[in-house]
Amino acid sequence: MTKFLSRNRHTVQRLGFSFITLMALATVLPIVGTIIYILVQGGSAISWEFITGFPHDGMRAGGILPAIIGTLYLTIGTAIFSVPLGIAAAIYLSEYAKDTQWTRLIRLAIINLAGIPSVVYGLFGLGLFVLFLQFGTSILAASLTLSIMTLPVIISTAEEALRSVPQAFRTVSISLGATRWQTIRKIVLKEALPGILTGVILGLERAAGETAPILFTGAAFFLPRLPQSPFDATMALPYHLFVISTQVPEMPIQIQYGTALVLLVFVLTMNLIATVIRSRARAKRQW
Amino acid sequence: MEKSLNWREFIITRAIKASGYSAVVFVLLIFFFLLREGLPTLSEVETSSLLNIRWYPIENYFGILPLITGSIIITFGAALIAVPFGIGTAVYISEIAPRWMREILKPLVELLGGLPSVVLGFLGILVLSPYLRILLDLPTGLTAFTGSLLLGGIAVPTVVSVAEDALDSVPRAYREGAWALGATKWQTIWRVTLPAAKSGVLTAVMLGVGRAIGETMTVMMVTGNAPVMATKLGSLFSPVRTMTATIAAEMGEVANGSTHYHVLFFIGMVLFLISLIVNVIASSVVFRSKKRAERILS
Numbered sequence: 001m002t003k004f005l006s007r008n009r010h011t012v013q014r015l016g017f018s019f020i021t022l023m024a025l026a027t028v029l030p031i032v033g034t035i036i037y038i039l040v041q042g043g044s045a046i047s048w049e050f051i052t053g054f055p056h057d058g059m060r061a062g063g064i065l066p067a068i069i070g071t072l073y074l075t076i077g078t079a080i081f082s083v084p085l086g087i088a089a090a091i092y093l094s095e096y097a098k099d100t101q102w103t104r105l106i107r108l109a110i111i112n113l114a115g116i117p118s119v120v121y122g123l124f125g126l127g128l129f130v131l132f133l134q135f136g137t138s139i140l141a142a143s144l145t146l147s148i149m150t151l152p153v154i155i156s157t158a159e160e161a162l163r164s165v166p167q168a169f170r171t172v173s174i175s176l177g178a179t180r181w182q183t184i185r186k187i188v189l190k191e192a193l194p195g196i197l198t199g200v201i202l203g204l205e206r207a208a209g210e211t212a213p214i215l216f217t218g219a220a221f222f223l224p225r226l227p228q229s230p231f232d233a234t235m236a237l238p239y240h241l242f243v244i245s246t247q248v249p250e251m252p253i254q255i256q257y258g259t260a261l262v263l264l265v266f267v268l269t270m271n272l273i274a275t276v277i278r279s280r281a282r283a284k285r286q287w
Numbered sequence: 288m289e290k291s292l293n294w295r296e297f298i299i300t301r302a303i304k305a306s307g308y309s310a311v312v313f314v315l316l317i318f319f320f321l322l323r324e325g326l327p328t329l330s331e332v333e334t335s336s337l338l339n340i341r342w343y344p345i346e347n348y349f350g351i352l353p354l355i356t357g358s359i360i361i362t363f364g365a366a367l368i369a370v371p372f373g374i375g376t377a378v379y380i381s382e383i384a385p386r387w388m389r390e391i392l393k394p395l396v397e398l399l400g401g402l403p404s405v406v407l408g409f410l411g412i413l414v415l416s417p418y419l420r421i422l423l424d425l426p427t428g429l430t431a432f433t434g435s436l437l438l439g440g441i442a443v444p445t446v447v448s449v450a451e452d453a454l455d456s457v458p459r460a461y462r463e464g465a466w467a468l469g470a471t472k473w474q475t476i477w478r479v480t481l482p483a484a485k486s487g488v489l490t491a492v493m494l495g496v497g498r499a500i501g502e503t504m505t506v507m508m509v510t511g512n513a514p515v516m517a518t519k520l521g522s523l524f525s526p527v528r529t530m531t532a533t534i535a536a537e538m539g540e541v542a543n544g545s546t547h548y549h550v551l552f553f554i555g556m557v558l559f560l561i562s563l564i565v566n567v568i569a570s571s572v573v574f575r576s577k578k579r580a581e582r583i584l585s
Contacts, residue, residue: 013473017383023375024384027443028392031399034410085306092307096300108570109310115494115566116317116559117501119531123538123555127320131543148313155310181296202401209403212503212531216538238405238504245409246508253413260406271401275394 035268038260045258059222059248064259066223070139070234071208071266073227074218077143078150078207083200085147086154090196093155094162095184114152118212121149125217140230142218149213150203157199161192194281198274205270209263211238221247237263321559325552332546337553342514342528344537344547351554353514357431357527358500360517361510364435365442365499370492372439373446377491380447381454382476400444408508411437416509423524429511431527437509438499446495453487454480486572497565500531501558507532530554 053063089106097103125145135141165188173183189196211219220233221243227234241259244251328337332349339350380392415436416428423432457480465475481488511526514533534551541547 009471009474013471016473020375020379020383023372024379024392027372027376027447028395030440031395031402034402034407035398037414038406038410085309088303088306089309092303096304097307106307106310108567109314111570112314112563112566113310115497115501115562117503117531117562119503119534120317120321120501120555120558120562123324123534123552124317124320126538127324127552128316132320148317151310151313179296181299205401209401209405211403211405212535215535238403241409242405242504242508245412256409256413260409263403264406267401267403268398271398 035264038257038264042257042259042261042264045254046261050255050258051262054224055222059244060250060252060255064237064240064255064262066226067235067237067240067259068262068266069226070236071238071263073139073234074143074146074214074236075204075208077139077230078146079200079204081144081147082150082154082203082207086151086200086203087158087196089151089155090158090162091184091189093159095180095188110152110155113148114156116149118149118210119215121145121213122215122217124148125213130217136231137216137220137233138218138231139227139234140218142214142234142236143230145213145217146207146210149210150207153203153206154199157202158192158196161195161199162188164195165191194277198278198281201270201274201277205267205274208270209238209267211236211242214239237266318559321552321556325549325554325556328546328549328553331549337550340516342533344541344550347546349546349550351530351550351557353516354528354530354533354554355557356517356522357510357514358529358531360522360527361431361434361438361506361529362496362499364432364523365438366492366496368436368439369442369446369495369499373443373491373495374450374488376443377447377450377454377488378476378481381451382472382480396444396447399440400448404441404502404504405508407437407441408505411505411509425524427511427526429509429526431510431517431523431525434506434510434527434529435523437505438502441502441505442495442499445498446491449491449494450484450488453484453491456487457483490569490572493565493569497562497569500565501562503531503535507535512536530558534558 050063051068052065054065056062093103093106097106122145125141129135129141129144130137133141135144169187169191170183173187174180178186214236218233218236219239220235223233223235237259241256241263244259245256328349337349337351339348340352341348341350342353376392376396380389380396384392411433412429416430416433418428419425419430419433419436420428461479461483462475465479466472470478506529510528510532512528512532513526514528515522515525517523517525517527534554537547538551541551
């Protein structure tokens with residue numbers, strides 16, 4: 001009897017494990033499939049002219065250079081605002097803040113910022129940057145909007161990286177006569193750098209792929225030339241993909257897949273860099 | 288020695304403290320601007336017509352009920368997918384998978400979280416919806432169901448990472464105790480580990496649902512954008528329109544300061560409040576892990 005029961009239990013376990021394994025595979029395989037599918041479908045569209053040319057014939061021919069450059073500008077613009085602010089906020093939370101009501105309020109605010117729908121960021125950017133501060137539909141307004149959206153990612157990953165630096169490092173540095181800021185700058189920040197970098201790149205990766213926040217703050221349907229200043233609107237890869245897959249009739253499918261491929265490569269490269277930095281740092285870490 | 292030694296250090300310390308509060312400032316700013324542009328709605332449109340079933344802005348019908356039901360039905364469908372698959376994957380990664388498998392799966396799930404939603408929407412239009420149209424014999428493949436499928440995929444990474452953190456934070460001694468009493472690994476997972484991680488798993492589900500409600504581009508591209516009331520389960524297989532998609536699709540075409548403009552901000556305000564409520568509840572749940580904040584965002 002006991003023997004039967006125990007065999008039964010183990011059959012249940014084997015079935016259960018297989019079921020869960022199948023579920024995990026069903027979750028992960030479509031991701032791999034999606035990426036491979038776009039690589040295969042879009043591959044034939046990629047050419048020198050596609051990467052370096054301007055769109056023509058109502059975007060049904062030519063390249064996507066302005067969209068690529070635009071996404072680069074937006075990513076850099078986002079980094080300029082969100083990286084210093086995010087790291088400073090993380091330093092505050094990890095090195096200065098005590099566990100008070102105010103600190104808890106900050107943490108709550110960060111979690112809430114992370115949860116706000118991207119299109120609501122778009123509305124906010126329109127209300128504050130485009131209309132109230134009169135930046136117009138511009139790279140500046142779009143970058144600022146994306147920065148605020150990216151901020152919670154950078155703050156929380158950077159804070160975790162800073163906190164993982166052992167307390168002893170700080171104690172020793174202070175006891176050698178360094179000031180608090182010297183300790184943070186020369187010891188803590190240096191040790192936490194790979195972790196912070198990973199967070200920054202993952203945050204910017206998200207910003208680069210977003211469409212909704214830039215819809216009414218900086219994205220342009222089509223521009224015959226590259227943007228000349230931060231106050232110009234710009235084309236961008238995600239918005240361009242949206243436009244050519246929904247708004248332009250008789251759009252050649254090759255160009256659509258090609259654009260999706262370029263966007264995907266852009267995002268995946270950032271993801272890959274972040275992953276490499278993280279695993280290198282883990283392998284090298286001595287504490 | 289802890290005090291600032293010179294003016295430079297003093298200024299830097301001040302700047303860092305000010306940056307620390309930036310998140311609070313931004314949340315307040317966002318709320319303020321949504322209120323500023325959204326609240327005029329209440330004086331321009333009567334409450335009864337706002338809570339109506341007709342959304343036809345050109346003729347001044349601003350009933351937001353179809354948009355709310357559209358969001359609800361799509362999110363419900365997405366949760367039906369994301370919750371079992373998300374928790375299942377989390378259990379697999381944390382409890383069952385060998386180490387090498389874990390090292391492959393975790394970055395892959397993270398990758399899904401990083402895929403631009405516009406790419407998923409694009410594939411939804413070109414691949415998924417024609418396939419579903421034929422498979423389910425529908426007049427159009429652009430339905431709430433198509434949206435739910437993709438949205439489920441978008442919510443999965445959030446559910447997986449938060450739930451996996453919760454499972455990881457269950458002390459190993461709990462499992463060892465169960466094994467020592469003769470329970471199989473499977474029994475331990477169901478009767479010990481998952482119940483112990485219950486609040487964290489609940490948080491995972493809430494954050495996944497929050498993520499799904501707020502998603503914009505994918506649903507705008509694949510759900511057909513018809514503002515009709517979704518009252519039956521059958522509505523899952525007809526076109527609907529969500530709150531987020533309405534803002535995204537119409538904001539570009541309205542005159543600043545018009546009633547339509549104010550109503551769209553009002554919808555944004557509703558979305559903001561929903562995400563506020565979801566996140567406040569989720570973060571007040573007892574489960575606290577240092578890594579959680581990072582995972583929420585990934």
